[in-house]
Each structure stands twice: as structure tokens, then as C-alpha cells.
Amino acid sequence: MRQQGLDHSLGFVMGISYRRMNQLFMTRIKSFDLTPEQWSVLYRIREQDGMIQKDIAEKSGKDKPTTTRILDSLEAKGYVTKKIGKNDRRSYHVHITEAGIQAADEIAPIEYQVLRDVSGVLTDEEYALMISMLNKLSIQAASLLEQEKE
Amino acid sequence: MRQQGLDHSLGFVMGISYRRMNQLFMTRIKSFDLTPEQWSVLYRIREQDGMIQKDIAEKSGKDKPTTTRILDSLEAKGYVTKKIGKNDRRSYHVHITEAGIQAADEIAPIEYQVLRDVSGVLTDEEYALMISMLNKLSIQAASLLEQEKE
DNA sequence: CACTTATAGTTGTTTAAACAACTAAATTAG
């Protein structure tokens, strides 16, 4: 029987944990003038150049408006550029700039170090279990959501 | 050796999971005109009436400005009232109203059901482990944060 | 082909988080 009360609520506890980890990462990358969310988008473009926004949104776990705005800020900072599609003129291919590559390659190890530092309190097995359980929860929540929106 | 890449990043995966779960809860309580965050604050006041904002903030895992604003919205909706402290006139004691009690008591089982539905993909042991690991991570992240802000 | 529907992206609005700067009251120290 699962315990009741906010202190045993997955959503509540996860929210706090997520915000704290995010905050730590943020303080460590603030010299790059990038937020963790902007980073997650830049990371995807570094990983695969030239994707259209729809694919970036999917890979980053963000919706379309959020992706549009994050890309706008990344473009304003000179980290990415948009090129309109030739075949499909509704879409934009997003390319990373030299500055973007440089920032991404400097931030990647910082993020990894944050993970190592924070998850130092977990064993490797616990860490792997955690990732797998979180993925299960996401999928389950998304599936319930879809059902309930009819 | 832990895997690298955003798809194995605790922060990234947790963010997606958190947002989806939150979204599901939100759709289920939208008829109450309350958000999950407002709920988490109202819950604390339902739990212990008359606390000052500082204590509510602490229990809800929010900072002072966020708490101020959420309490403002709860007050505007008629769910709580503020009473200035007699001994300490800097602080406000926050009390729940009848409407607040009613909403809280109706939402509590809904939240519990969301948890049961979403975490149906986990065993009871996994659920408990998850909560405990999330708490460990919060504490660790908070401790690192404090250090690094000097 | 024309017409309907789907898709890619943008814009507007509301809520919350993080941070800094601030007011006012309380506490501490000289």
C-alpha cells in the first residue's frame, strides 16, 4: 500500500529534485549565457545538424511553441541559423554555427560532471534503474494523457 | 561507467517525466481552477492551518517570491486568507477558507489516483525506491548548490 | 482540377521558477 501525502508524492518530490538539479547546472553554465533548456535544444542540433524544428521539438521533449522560442533565442545568440526548406517550404532546417559547436562542446562535459556529482549518491545500478523507471513513467503519463484528451 | 548523452541524463529524462505527470494531473483538476503548483501550496495549508508564508514556502519546496504569488492567486480565488501576525508584524498567518477545505478534500483523492495510475508501471518497491532516490538527489543537489554559491 | 484536411511553424496569454533589488519590522551588538 502506497503512502499518501505530498511528501510521498512522486510528482511533488520529482519537481523539487528536478528544479534543484537544473539550478545547479544553471549556475555552472551561466558564463555561456545559456539556460539548461536552451542547452538541451542546442545539444540536439549539435548531435544532428540540419533537422527541422518538428524533429528538434520531439527529440528535446518540448512542444512546438516552446521550441520556436528557444530556437529564436539561440539564433539571437548566434549559435544556430535557420534555412528554409527547398522541398517543403513550411519548414526550416536548423544548422549549428561555429560558436554553437564551440559552446556545445564546452558544455557537454560540464553537464556530465553535474550528473556525476549529483548522482554520486546513487550506485550505477540505481542510476540505470532510475532512468528506466523515469522513462516508463513518462510513457505511462503520456499514454494516459492522450486517452483523457479524447 | 555511466552512459553519456542527453537520453541518459537524469535531468533531461526527469524533466520530461515531471512535465508529463504534471500535465496529466492538471487536466484532471482543471475544473477546480487550480494548477498543480497552487494545489501543492493549498495542500500544505490544509495540512496545517495558520502557518506563516516562510514555513509554507519551505514545506512546498518553493522560494519566497513564488510562494507570495501563488498565495495571491489562492486568495483571489477565495481559498485562503492572510492575517497579519500579532507578535511579529512582518509575517502573515495564512488560513484556509471553507471553500479551500472543500477543494483540498476533493482534490486529494484525485492526486492520489493520478499517482496510482501513473506509477502502475512500477512495483511498490520500485515506487518507494524512487521516492528515496529522488530525495537523496534533491539533498545532494541542494548541498552542492549551496557550496558553489559561496 | 478544386476542396478538404493535415502539417510546420508562429503568436498571444497565463502560470511558475530563478534571481536581484527592495520595504518594513525584528533582533543583535556596541
Place this chain on the structure above:
DNA sequence: CTAATTTAGTTGTTTAAACAACTATAAGTG
């Protein structure tokens, strides 16, 4: 007791998330 410091709360600003409404192009159907 006065002056400095701490504490409780508020306000302003920026970023992101969720949602709805919108434009423009593409694809599917009669």
C-alpha cells in the same frame, strides 16, 4: 539606547511550459 544586521514578505524581470488560435504550405480525396 542607537546602529547595524537579519528576517518576512513584495515587486520586477527573464525564461519556459501549456494551451489556443492563427498563417501558410503540402497532401489526400472527390
